[in-house]
Amino acid sequence: MQHTLVMTGASRGIGRVAAEHILRRSDHAHLLVVARGASGARLAAELGAGGHAVSHVSADLGSLGSVRSAATAIRDRLDRGELPSLRGFVGNAGTQYTNALTETPDGFESTFAVNVLANHLFVRLLQDRFVAPARIVITASDTHFGDFRHNLGMVPPPAWKSPDVLVRTGAFPEPDTAAGGRTAYATSKLAAIYLVHEYARRLPTGIDAVAYNP
Structure with a gap:
């Protein structure tokens, strides 16, 4: 059955490999990649080579307004029948400063x-368009463990605080340092796991939520 998968972070690294793998394994998938500016059209053309069904929507994930506009565009395309039923979301995009x-x-x-x-806003705005069985996958990381075994001491442990604190700058000691940036990254990956647990608890039956650690 034809279905749509929405994916962020498909342009390079593990995201690019995952996107190519999805298209090889599923002849029925329409992969809709979310990318910034003109890079989306280029990425869709590259992934669609060989006849794969790939399209794109533009979004700057650092802007919630841009994410909202992209999600609205996806909803509109689904409602007009330009895309097959929505059965998946892959939130792979990530950044570290x-x-x-x-x-x-x-x-x-x-x-x-x-x-x-950004991932959460996409899921919330697309939630009522998912058709079961559907799956949400958010990319996690070993950095949330914060120990030598998992990251060889290269990343400080996460420092969990209330999300309304974490969402603001300066939430960690020495925020102007690389250690502060790495702490923010590790903490964001812990937040992603908490988010997936909440999805599993709150989303309707038939919509699975998975934290994937590559």
Whole structure:
């Protein structure tokens, strides 16, 4: 059965490999990639080579307004029948900064905004368009463990706080340092796991939520 999968972070790295794998394994998937500016059209053309069904929607994941516009465009395309039924969302996009002071246009700390808020906003705005069985996959990371065994001491442990604190800059000690930026990253990956647990608890039967650690 034809179905749509929406994916962020498909342009390079594990996301690109995953996108190519999805298209090889599922002849019925229409992959809709979310990418910034003109890169989306280029990515869709590259992934669609060989006859795969791939399209794109433009969004800057650092802007919640841009995410909202992209999700609205996807909803409209689904409602008009331009896309087959929505059965999946892959939130793979992520970022890390050399500090914990980088701010989005909305005034949020950029790591948390991209790695957590953008994915969550997509899911919330598309939630009523998912057709069961459907699956939501959010990319996690070993960095949330914060120990030598999992990250060889290269990343400080997460420092969990209330989300209304984490979403603002300066939530961690020495926020102007690389250690502050890495702490923000590890904490955002812990937040992603908490988010998936909440999805599993709240989403309707037939919509699965998975935290994938590559």
